Amino acid sequence: MQRIRYSRYLKSIIILLDLLVIASVFIFFFINGNADLIHDKDIWYQNSFPLLLLISFWILLSGRTRIYNIRRNITYTVFIERIITHFILFVIGLVLIRKVSNNQFFSSELSWLSLYLFFFIVLTRSIIYFIIKYLRSLGINNRNVMFLNENSSTIVLKNILKERKDYGYKIFEFPHETIAIDELQLFWKKNGIHTLFLPLETTFDKKTEDDIFRLAEASKIHISLIPNISQSDLFMYDLGYIQTQPVLDQTTYPLDNYSNFLLKRTFDILFSMIVLVGICSWLFPIIAIIIKTTSKGPVFFVQRRYGFHEEVFNCLKFRTMVVNDDSATKTTAENDSRITRFGKFLRKTSLDEMPQFLNVLKGEMSIVGPRPHMLSVDDYYKPKIGRYSLRSMTNPGITGLAQVNGLRGDSGDIEVEMKKRALADAYYVRNWSFVLDLVIILKTIILIITGDKKAN
Template identity: 60%
Template structure:
């Protein structure tokens, strides 16, 4: 069965749609300033300006990866790319307006930039969610299969089954495992991608080699799934010495002093902003209600691992009645230790607000992997190899895992923790300022509507 590749058609359609929007906005700005009948439409200068801007938009997309959208891309990451792309494009519009003799572009450059931002932001956000919504009904799906499964591939399969918006249809191979049967199965079901464990595979090496050859012949993509308990692949990156590939020690974004300085400056600015304008009146109100509702101190201070696993005192508002298991037992849904007001604080994440003091001190950041109890960290360090990667950045009040629903005990704590660590590892390896801003925005939205995973 011939597999249709829809990606190139979707990309062409979206590029054409963006060009139409850009053209429409510029024509609208021109007509707003000029009488079309007297000026006979766009002048040659205007046409050249339009061509330059459209060319810049397309060339810029190669850098921002605006049209390179894998199915599993989250809106958080897509939004980061989109905002970065539109911002840089608007800078290009303003620069072109300053150096050209184009009168309407000069006079209306900020208005044009604002209209372009609004139109393109909503158009592309709508397109992103529409495509994901259609995929939940089986439209534009991609046929895949797993071979020689293990813990890592089972976790991935579980994610792909839950996230129907990714548009993957999983086929199970049940026949006798031979190359001929595999090739026939691929053709009948139109398989696009074959997932294999990168190590600890149950396939014999010789047979696995034959599978790779057969996949290449049949134009089947092979994706290798790293072992969930290993983390070496995250600490190395591919480099070249002439044409010889080598793996070198990875340097993460926040290892660069300029990035660290930007993040630390914003941490200090936002924590001071919160404490001076909100904390100064909110903290006393919460403290009084806590004291009236139950005996004990207002704050709950607990040891947590921080940057490079240095232990620090993490501040929270107390949400439980005083109990001896607070340092040894994690919270569960409908936990009887939680007070009535404590449940409200947890649901709205207000119990975490004293951690802005931790941010100001310097042992936490506003955005980063959430710090866990010491016992939890010590336990999962032995179970998940990449777990310690979290300590390469400061822990945060909120993080990428939390805004993607990976919070609390979802039933199988080990599976949930593995997903959390994947998100935290991604954040460490792919930090950008715009990603932090998107996480802050999503956190605010979660607080406003209430986090169902908070307990």
């Protein structure tokens, strides 16, 4: 088995850096407001306990927010979401401590202190995050893995690991078609394999499968089972316990909770009204005039798409193509001749989606959610990808987790890319949080400003 020597040390270094930032910011603000007490040893001694209390609170809170459970395949979106969630809870705790404490250490201007603390925490953590990603993309700190008995689901995962070199997985191919346990053991030892990826349902006979599991346990090889994404029950159940007895409970999703739904809907309405009044009120006429003067046809393109619980609604967009008969059945291809010159600009900047804020106000869409597809696309993939309809458990969005992670467009292997997109949508439905929505919106704004290379 491959020895993972540095993970614990790295985590300890990250924790120490965070604590150093917290201590430095609080001490700076304390000194700034109490410059005359800087040489008073008694004051420093008295304030050592509040500082220790803050540090302890930060560490205890991390057990809930998991900001130090940094898996190598964590995306920057989820990474930032956890930091923001952790920071919000930390500041709430800080406000409560300040209310019940008269200690001078907590008397600093809380808004500026929080801003400085958030900035430096995000800065240091982001620098470390991208340095680690860069080193892994160069082949440093890789984890040696292999696949056996591949199927469509393992191919999707294998494709992801090959594309995302920054995840730091080095894939070794077993050279033999048949499985001989002695050869497998020798291969693991020679290449220092850490993880073996197996499909949940293998084509091995029972004896071979048992031998592989026993050998992996004896060799300290970590086994990851990959469920077949064509199975209809992939996301239907969560593992729970009644005392020590495991039971499979039907899954409930965060937005099934009415308070979460109300929070999301309230934000959608307020955000949409701000955008429509502040931006669209003057931008819409400009875009409309350019569309009408550069190509024949209507300003808006209206297409029927599936929404919440697969209810059909009319999705609004600015027209970016010449009027054609294939718009309801044919998806956009790279360098599509149907796209107008101005339409290409609208797609690149995602401005063609702006009319969908009207869909949001009507309750047909949300700011963030799985992107709605053409009816023909959904009807084609629903029987092919298990639990594909899970994406309809929430309103479709103007932007989404899949889009900000580059899972858009029709380049490459379309079947594989659609499976990746469906998995990203399923992750969003199962792991929704308000902070995750905010991070996705922020990443979308950055993509609009810089231009999305994968936008067709």
